[in-house]
Each structure stands twice: as structure tokens, then as C-alpha cells.
Amino acid sequence: MIDFQDLLNLVNYWVVIILMMVGFYIVIAQGNLIKKIVGLSIFQVSVFVFYISMGKVTGGTAPILDSKIELYSNPLPHVLILTAIVVGVATTALAMALVVRIHSSYGTIEEDEIQAIEHEEEDVAC
Amino acid sequence: MLTSDPWLILLIVVPLMSAPVCVLIRNATAAWVVAMAVSWAVFAVSLKLLFKVLAQGEVIYRIGGWDAPWGIEYKLDILGAFVLIIVATVGAVVMPYAKKSVESEVPKERIYLFYTMLLLCLTGLLGIAVTGDAFNLFVFLEISSLSSYVLISLGRDRRALTAAYRYLIMGTIGATFYIIGVGLMYQMTGSLNIADLSTIMPAVADTRTVLAAMAFLTVGISLKLALFPLHTWLPNAYTFSPSVVTVFLAATATKVSLYILLRIFFTIFGEVDLFSTFPIQPILMSMALAAMFLASLSAIWQENIKRMMAYSSIAQIGYMVLGVALATESGLAGGIIHMFNHALIKGTAFMAIGAIIYSTGAVTLQDLEGIGKRMPLLMAAFIVAGLGLIGVPLTAGFISKWQLVTATLEADMWPLAALILLSSLFAVIYVWRIFEVAYLRQPAIGHKATKPLPLSMLIPTWALALASVYFGTHATFTIDLAHMAARQLMGGL
Numbered sequence: 001m002i003d004f005q006d007l008l009n010l011v012n013y014w015v016v017i018i019l020m021m022v023g024f025y026i027v028i029a030q031g032n033l034i035k036k037i038v039g040l041s042i043f044q045v046s047v048f049v050f051y052i053s054m055g056k057v058t059g060g061t062a063p064i065l066d067s068k069i070e071l072y073s074n075p076l077p078h079v080l081i082l083t084a085i086v087v088g089v090a091t092t093a094l095a096m097a098l099v100v101r102i103h104s105s106y107g108t109i110e111e112d113e114i115q116a117i118e119h120e121e122e123d124v125a126c
Numbered sequence: 127m128l129t130s131d132p133w134l135i136l137l138i139v140v141p142l143m144s145a146p147v148c149v150l151i152r153n154a155t156a157a158w159v160v161a162m163a164v165s166w167a168v169f170a171v172s173l174k175l176l177f178k179v180l181a182q183g184e185v186i187y188r189i190g191g192w193d194a195p196w197g198i199e200y201k202l203d204i205l206g207a208f209v210l211i212i213v214a215t216v217g218a219v220v221m222p223y224a225k226k227s228v229e230s231e232v233p234k235e236r237i238y239l240f241y242t243m244l245l246l247c248l249t250g251l252l253g254i255a256v257t258g259d260a261f262n263l264f265v266f267l268e269i270s271s272l273s274s275y276v277l278i279s280l281g282r283d284r285r286a287l288t289a290a291y292r293y294l295i296m297g298t299i300g301a302t303f304y305i306i307g308v309g310l311m312y313q314m315t316g317s318l319n320i321a322d323l324s325t326i327m328p329a330v331a332d333t334r335t336v337l338a339a340m341a342f343l344t345v346g347i348s349l350k351l352a353l354f355p356l357h358t359w360l361p362n363a364y365t366f367s368p369s370v371v372t373v374f375l376a377a378t379a380t381k382v383s384l385y386i387l388l389r390i391f392f393t394i395f396g397e398v399d400l401f402s403t404f405p406i407q408p409i410l411m412s413m414a415l416a417a418m419f420l421a422s423l424s425a426i427w428q429e430n431i432k433r434m435m436a437y438s439s440i441a442q443i444g445y446m447v448l449g450v451a452l453a454t455e456s457g458l459a460g461g462i463i464h465m466f467n468h469a470l471i472k473g474t475a476f477m478a479i480g481a482i483i484y485s486t487g488a489v490t491l492q493d494l495e496g497i498g499k500r501m502p503l504l505m506a507a508f509i510v511a512g513l514g515l516i517g518v519p520l521t522a523g524f525i526s527k528w529q530l531v532t533a534t535l536e537a538d539m540w541p542l543a544a545l546i547l548l549s550s551l552f553a554v555i556y557v558w559r560i561f562e563v564a565y566l567r568q569p570a571i572g573h574k575a576t577k578p579l580p581l582s583m584l585i586p587t588w589a590l591a592l593a594s595v596y597f598g599t600h601a602t603f604t605i606d607l608a609h610m611a612a613r614q615l616m617g618g619l
Contacts, residue, residue, distance in 0.1 A: 027295060036295060044302055047309070054313050077312065080261055084305060087268045091298050094272060098279055098291045105284040114288055121285075 012053035019046035031111040033102065037095045044088045051081040131178070134187040134200045137171050137210075138253050140164060145245040154237035158225050161241040165217040165248065172207075172214035172252075179207040180610075186258070194258065195319035201258030205611035208462065209385045210255040212469045216377040217248050219473065223586040224370045227480050231368045232280055240280060244374065246273040251382045260308045260394070261318045263386065264301065267350070270382070271297045274375055278367040289362035296349055296359040303346030310339035311394070323394045331398040340404070343390050351383035353447055354417035357440045364436035369480025372432065376439055377473040381465040384446055388458070391450070392615040401453045410451035415545060417444030422552035426559070429490050434556055435475050438515055441549070442468045448546070449530050452537050458612035460530035463604055467522035470594040471514035477587040478508035485577040491559065496569030498561075500576055503584060505564050507591040512557035514594050517550050521598040525605065 007014075019042055026039025055077035063072040103109050106117055144164045148157040178185050179202055187200040202210065224244070232240050250270025257263050275297070279290035312318060314335050315326040330336050345356075352360040364372050391400060401407050418441050425437035442464070449461025479489070481504050488494055498505040514523035527546060534542040597604050 024299075027299065033291065040295060040298055043299070047302055047306055050306070051309050054309065076318075077309070080318075083261075083265060087265070087272075087301075090272055091268075091294065094275060095291065095294050098275070098287055098294065101279070102284075102287045102291060105287060118285055118288070 012049065016046050016050045016053065019043075019049065033099045033109040033111065034096075036111075037092060037099070040095070041088065041092055044084075044091075048081050048085060048088075051077040051084070128182070128184070128186050130187045130191075131175075131185045132187065133171050133175060134185055134202060134256055135189065137168060137175070137256065138200075138249060141168060141245050141249040141252065145242045145249065148238050148242040148245065152238055154229070154234060157238035157241040158221075158228075161224075161245055162221045164245060165214075165221045168248070168252065169214040169218035172210045175202055176207040176211050179204055195317050195322035198262050199258040199319060199321075200256045201321065202256050203611075204607065204614050205385065205388065205462065206255050208466065208607055208611050209382060210252060212381055212466055213248070213251045213255060213378045216374060216469055216473055219586045219590055220370060220374050220377075220477075222582050223373070223477060223480070226580045226583055227369050227484055230484055231282055231370075236280065240277070240368075243273040243276045243280075244370075246270075247277060247374070251378050254382050254386065258320050259318055260311070260320055260323065261305075263320075263389075264305050264308060267304065267386070268301055270379065271301060271350070274371070274379060277371040277375075278363050280371070281366040281368050283366045285362065286366035289359075289366045293359040293363045296356070300346045300349030300356075303342045303349070307339045307341075307343035307346060310335050310342065314339075320389060320393055324396050327395060328397045331395075331403075337404070340390070340395065340400070344387070344406075347383055347387045347390065348413075351380055351387060351447075352440055352443060354413050354421060354440060354444065357417070357421070357443075360440060361433050361436040364439065364476075365430060365433040369476065369483055372436075373473055373476040373480060376435075376476050377469040380439065380443055381446075381469055384443070384450070384461070384465060387447075388450060388461075388615060391453075392458070396615070396617055407451050407453065410447055411542075414444040414448035414451060415542075417441055418448070418545070418549040419552070422549055422556070425556045426552060428556075429492065431491060431494065431560060432476075432479055432489055434560075435472065435479065438553065438556065439468075439472055441553075442472070442515070444549075445526065445530060445546070448542070449533060452533055452539075454533060454537055455609070455612045455616050456529065456533040456536055458615060459605070459608040460526060460533045462611050463529055463601075463608035464526035466604055466608075467514070467526045467594065467597060470522055470590050470597065471511050474507055474511035474587060474590040474594060475515070477583070477590060478504055478511065481579055481583045481587060484583060485579050491563050494560070494563050495567040496564070498564035500569060501579065504579060504587065507587045508564075509557075509561060510591040510595060512560065514598070516553045516557055519598075520595065522594040522601075524598055525601040529605070529608075 023039045023043030023046060027036050027043060030036050030039060055074040057071060057073045060071045060073040061069055063075045099109055106114050108114060141164050144160050148160055151157060175185055185202045189198045228237055228240055247270050250266045250273065253266030254263055257266060275290045275294045278293060279287050311323060314330040314333060315323055317323050317326055349356045364376060421437045421440035425434045428434035428437060446461045446464045449457045449464065482497065483489060514521040517523040517527035531543045531546055
């Protein structure tokens with residue numbers, strides 16, 4: 001039997017897995033280059049949630065150096081994920097910039113149309 | 127306890143800070159001068175560090191004076207120093223070559239940005255080799271990856287854009303898998319320091335979390351490594367990027383990814399008997415063999431020589447991974463030495479192709495008819511590289527293959543030795559195709575006049591070609607180094 005309480009306690013991790021798979025599926029299944037980036041962002045966000053969840057201590061507060069504070073969450077994963085968020089933002093920005101340039105040189109951002117254009121070019125070249 | 131060596135941090139900080147300097151000066155030639163000075167300084171420091179590592183085993187630097195495992199520690203052992211020297215050598219040789227090639231392939235107003243990105247990419251790759259912290263490694267991995275996406279997108283053909291986009295998607299999935307793996311390991315061990323992880327790991331190795339972490343790390347890095355069947359981003363990325371970028375990435379980026387894989391298997395999980403509890407060996411071996419055969423076969427059918435060499439790179443990655451999969455000292459040494467030798471060989475090949483593009487604009491076999499008579503010196507260098515790819519004696523490629531074949535025989539896996547030799551025959555075929563077109567056919571009448579090749583491009587090409595012959599005939603130093611690195615990885619030193 002699945003313990004319902006356990007299931008509730010792990011709710012963050014369930015959310016992480018669901019977000020991860022949703023994002024991953026969008027990256028693979030979508031042919032629109034912008035939607036792929038959306039999927040990639042969701043995929044990355046799931047990892048942010050994962051790191052933040054693992055640092056949380058039940059009942060713990062922010063780790064401030066004060067004699068009154070005894071129980072606090074682990075700040076390290078939270079700090080790490082700030083870095084990963086920055087990397088994620090940079091990746092999204094770069095991907096968007098590439099899509100803008102792809103659109104201006106191909107006139108489309110649908111993957112199948114771009115592939116058709118590229119195939120034609122290769123046929124001409126041969 | 128070892129004292130901090132400040133050269134280790136300067137090696138990273140100097141190229142990192144010189145990148146924004148290039149943006150500020152906004153001048154193509156000045157940016158090149160900065161990049162040139164930095165890459166040669168990096169080369170000199172790397173050599174110095176290599177000899178220091180050989181003398182005392184390892185070199186460390188504690189950032190901010192914090193002791194490991196609390197602070198981030200930079201730590202260079204023999205394997206790290208070996209990878210560092212590969213990256214630094216290629217960086218130093220490619221810079222003088224870059225000037226003319228970049229001028230002819232990248233719009234003038236973007237050249238200073240090109241060098242900015244090249245320096246950032248160099249920083250990231252050097253950083254991966256020196257860092258002793260698993261999360262810091264992720265940051266460097268993304269510095270080098272993000273800058274290489276930009277570099278690839280600077281190619282003249284518009285297909286460079288889609289190639290960069292595909293690489294970005296695949297690369298980001300790979301890097302994200304890597305941080306998932308690091309996160310899972312942190313959950314179980316509470317540590318990010320690679321040396322610390324390796325001491326804690328045996329206690330938690332049986333948990334499913336750690337196994338999941340290992341799987342995520344392996345798949346993530348295999349994506350970056352372009353291990354078959356996760357290689358699909360590579361051929362287009364190498365084919366359509368500017369020549370200099372192809373040379374630089376082909377000779378360094380995949381090697382550095384292989385280094386990360388070695389670190390995961392043999393340092394982080396070094397104390398765990400990973401290969402007997404988990405079927406890594408058959409998985410890696412079948413991927414490696416598939417890469418060796420299928421990628422070589424694809425290479426044979428290519429009309430574009432840049433793409434042909436890109437497929438050949440995927441096949442060569444197969445040889446390196448095969449050495450790693452043997453998980454014996456001589457197998458690892460074979461993989462490690464092939465990292466270095468392949469960097470020299472593929473560097474030469476792509477530099478020669480870049481020079482052909484510079485003077486004739488040709489990349490397809492058809493356009494290369496009789497090129498051996500028009501550019502004899504350059505094509506001779508290319509043929510040296512081609513012989514290296516096949517593994518002909520007296521070239522560096524022979525040393526790698528010899529080492530790999532010996533390792534498979536030592537491990538009692540003689541069918542693998544036969545397969546290595548058999549797959550080399552495919553290399554004979556695609557190198558022969560180029561040779562035949564270049565030397566045995568008459569140049570078509572009405573060819574465009576060739577631009578004279580500047581010495582700044584010919585000399586670096588020949589420098590790498592001669593180096594690959596030198597290390598094919600005087601291999602003691604590299605073989606010893608690879609064996610020492612392998613021994614250190616296997617925990618015997």
C-alpha cells in the first residue's frame with residue numbers, strides 16, 4: 001500500500017518529475033523553435049525546484065547568524081541554483097537570439113519547413 | 127599540506143578578464159593581439175604547471191583561502207595537466223592561424239566579438255581541467271558551451287544558425303542532466319568537492335539515488351561528448367562553423383568532455399566497484415563500436431570534406447571511449463593518449479581544410495580536383511593527418527591504436543582488437559577518396575584563381591602536422607604521461 005502521508009511529503013519531488021517530463025516532451029515533440037525553448041525552460045525550472053526542495057529543512061528558517069535561530073535550511077543548494085538560474089537565463093536569451101536570426105534568414109521558425117529548405121539547398125549543391 | 131599555487135587561478139582569471147577587454151577595445155586587430163598574447167601566456171603557464179605536477183603529484187589552489195570541501199578548490203593532477211596542455215597547445219597554435227582565416231570568413235564589425243567568444247570558450251575548457259568542484263565544473267562547462275554556440279552561429283552559411291540552435295538544445299539538455307546528477311549526489315553525500323565525493327561515495331553507493339545520479343551524469347556528458355547515438359548535433363556544427371572554430375572545437379571540446387567522463391567513472395566513483403555492479407562496460411563498448419563503424423561508414427559517403435572529417439571525429443571518439451570502457455590501466459592510457467594524438471591529427475586536418483577554403487572557397491570533393499598540384503605544401507600536411515587517422519606507423523595515430531590494441535589483448539578481448547583494425551580500413555577508404563581527388567585527377571579548366579596562402583596559416587598547420595609525426599616517432603614522453611595519468615586514476619599512485 002502506498003502511504004498517503006509519504007506521497008504528500010514528497011509532493012515537491014512529484015512536481016519536479018512532472019515538470020521535467022513535460023518540458024522534455026515539449027523539446028522533443030514540438031516543431032516550433034520558440035516552443036522548444038519554452039520546453040527547455042520548463043525542463044530547467046524543474047531542476048531549480050529540485051535543488052530548492054532538497055535544501056529545505058522542515059520548520060527551518062533562513063540561515064541568519066543569530067543566537068535566536070537554531071533550525072535553518074541548507075543555504076548551499078539555494079545559492080547553487082542562483083548560478084544555474086543565471087545560466088538558464090543566458091541560454092534562453094541566446095536561443096531566442098538565434099531564433100530571431102533563423103527567422104530573418106529562413107522566413108520561418110517551423111523545424112519541418114526549415115529542414116525542407118535545407119534539403120533543397122543540398123540537392124542544388126550536389 | 128600543499129600550499130596554494132596562484133598560477134592555477136591566474137590561468138583562469140586572465141583569459142576570463144581579457145574577454146570583456148576585447149569587447150571594450152572594439153577593434154579587430156587589437157582584439158586579435160590580446161587573444162594571441164593571452165593564449166600564448168596560457169600555454170606557457172600550462173607547461174610550467176605540467177612540470178610542477180610531474181614533480182610533486184598535484185597542484186592546488188584554495189579559492190578565498192577556504193579549505194576543501196567547504197571552499198572551491200582548484201586541483202590539478204596528471205590527467206588534468208595533460209588535458210590542460212591539449213587545450214592550451216591548440217589555443218596557442220590556432221591563434222596565429224585565426225587572423226587571416228577569421229578576416230575572410232567573419233564580417234569585419236564582428237571580429238572583436240569573435241575573439242571575445244573564443245577567449246571565453248578557452249576559459250571554460252581550461253576551467254574544466256583545473257577545477258576540483260563538481261558544480262564549478264558545470265559553470266565552466268556552460269561557459270564553454272554557450273560561447274561555442276555563438277561561435278558556430280557566426281559561420282557564413284545560414285545553416286550555421288540551425289546547427290548552433292540544435293547544438294544549443296542538445297547541449298543544454300546534457301548540461302541539465304549533469305546538474306541533476308550532481309544534485310542527486312549532493313543529496314546523498316552533502317558534498318560537491320570531487321575528492322571528497324570519492325571518499326564518501328562507497329558508503330552510499332548501493333542506494334538507488336546514487337545509481338540514478340550516475341546514469342544522469344553519464345548520459346549528460348555523453349551528449350556533450352557526441353558519443354554515438356547522441357552525436358547528431360556534431361556533423362552540422364562542425365561543417366558550417368567558421369574554420370577556426372571547427373579546428374578549435376574539434377581538437378579540444380570533445381576531449382574535455384571525455385575528461386569529465388573519466389573523472390566521473392574513476393575519481394568520483396573511483397572507490398566503488400562500478401564496472402562490476404553496473405553494466406557500464408557492455409553499454410559503453412557497444413556505443414563505442416557503433417561509433418567506430420557507423421560514423422566511419424557515414425564519413426565514406428560524404429561529399430563535403432569538412433563533414434567527412436566531422437564524422438571521422440565521431441568515430442575517433444569511439445576509439446577513446448573504447449579505451450575507457452576497458453577500465454584497465456593500459457585501456458585508459460590508450461584512451462588518454464588518443465585524446466592528445468587525435469587533437470594534433472584533427473587539428474591539422476581541419477586547419478588544412480580551413481586553408482583550402484581560404485584560398486579557393488572549395489569544400490566539396492568535386493571542387494578539390496587536382497588541389498594537390500595547386501597547393502602541394504598544404505595538401506601534404508593534410509595527407510600526414512589522413513595517415514594519422516588511419517593509424518599508419520610513424521604517425522601519432524599509430525601510437526594510439528597500438529596502445530588500444532595492446533590493451534584489448536591484455537584484457538583478453540581479441541575480437542575487439544580485430545574490430546579496431548577492421549574499422550581502420552574504413553579510414554583508409556575515406557582518406558583515399560580525398561587523396562585520389564587531390565592528386566590523381568586533373569584540375570578542371572576554368573577554376574577560379576587561388577588566393578595565395580599566407581604563411582601565418584601554413585606554418586601552424588605544418589607545426590601540428592610535424593608534431594603528430596614527432597609524437598608518432600618519439601612517443602615515450604606521451605605514453606609515460608598517459609600511463610601515469612591512468613595509474614593515478616585507477617588509484618595506484
